[in-house]
Amino acid sequence: MKRATFCVAVVLALIAVARPGRAELKMGIVDLQRALNESVAGKKAKEQFKVEFDRMQNSLKSEKDRLDRLKDDLDKKSVVLKEDERKTMAEDFERKRRDLRRKLEDADAELRKKDSELTGDILKDLAVVIQQIGERDGYTVILENSSSSVLYGSKSIDLTDEVIKTYDTRKK
Numbered sequence: 001m002k003r004a005t006f007c008v009a010v011v012l013a014l015i016a017v018a019r020p021g022r023a024e025l026k027m028g029i030v031d032l033q034r035a036l037n038e039s040v041a042g043k044k045a046k047e048q049f050k051v052e053f054d055r056m057q058n059s060l061k062s063e064k065d066r067l068d069r070l071k072d073d074l075d076k077k078s079v080v081l082k083e084d085e086r087k088t089m090a091e092d093f094e095r096k097r098r099d100l101r102r103k104l105e106d107a108d109a110e111l112r113k114k115d116s117e118l119t120g121d122i123l124k125d126l127a128v129v130i131q132q133i134g135e136r137d138g139y140t141v142i143l144e145n146s147s148s149s150v151l152y153g154s155k156s157i158d159l160t161d162e163v164i165k166t167y168d169t170r171k172k
Contacts, residue, residue, distance in 0.1 A: 026138055029145040029153040031160045035126055036119060040168045045118035052114055056107045063100055070096065129167045133159060 036042040070093050078086050134142045145153055145160070 025140050028134070028139050028142040028157050028159045029150055030126075030130055030142060030163050031145040031158070032123065032126060033146070034160050035164050035167070036122060039122065039126075039164050039171075041122050041125075041171055042119070045122060049111075049115055049118055053111060056111065060100070060104060060107060063103065067093070067096055067100055125171075126163060126167055129163055129170070130159070133162060133166065 037046065074086075074089050074093055077089070081089065130142055133139070142159065143150055143153075145158065
């Protein structure tokens, strides 16, 4: 919410400054998420991330399946087991369940880190391209067209396609 308020304040300040006799206000918007998803490097990063995600998911799924089988086994045998055997089996199940939960949390953190590694450099490069387009074409301001900061932007000021094309051309 603070970001949206800041962007509105910046735009209002620019409009107030752009009085008759001064330079014309020229604005543009860029959908960074779309630029990331549709650029060649972004698509490649997304594919690499999916491979990593699938690998982790398969590994954790097999552990979850083993845990489910252990739970079923515990439920079936709990009636016929001695109290101390049932307690030992239940403690083993709980320990394995906690271990799996920790592995899930670790996998989530690792995936977030991997996503950041794969997309961080691309986003930095996109920012450079946007700055160069802004300077080259005389833009006063270029805003990110995210759902929280730009409520409306005419297609005529959307620079996303140009940013993607310029970025892909430079990365070839």
